[in-house]
Amino acid sequence: MGKITKFVGVAGAVAGTAYLSKSENRKKVKGQLNKAVEKLNTKYVRNLGKPSDIPDAEMVDEGAMTSVQYYNRLQQKSIDS
Incomplete structure (x- = not known):
């Protein structure tokens, strides 16, 4: 199981690097992350009271x-x- 987990992790890292090598993909990912963080923060603040x-x-x-x-x-x- 350890070898398979390492292989999947390395393959994921390589695929992520290949995907993020284009600037348009980086912009898309950055935009999605910003939306997710904003959504998380608004829910947290709203529930905080x-x-x-x-x-x-x-x-x-x-x-x-x-x-x-x-x-x-x-x-x-x-x-x-």
């Missing part, structure tokens, strides 16, 4: 919120001072 949303903030575990609360208290003290 806003910190000001109270219901979302309540779902965060208390231990994870400790550092945030500490930072917020420091910020409030600097504003009040």
Whole structure:
């Protein structure tokens, strides 16, 4: 199995190099990668929520919120001072 896996990997690398040797193919691949990254980022940001949303903030575990609360208290003290 190890020889077959290596052969398939080398063949894939050679095929990828041959395909990407043309500039139009590189542009196509780069465009598709950019679209995929943009789509992934928009889904991630959309599902992340806003910190000001109270219901979302309540779902965060208390231990994870400790550092945030500490930072917020420091910020409030600097504003009040």
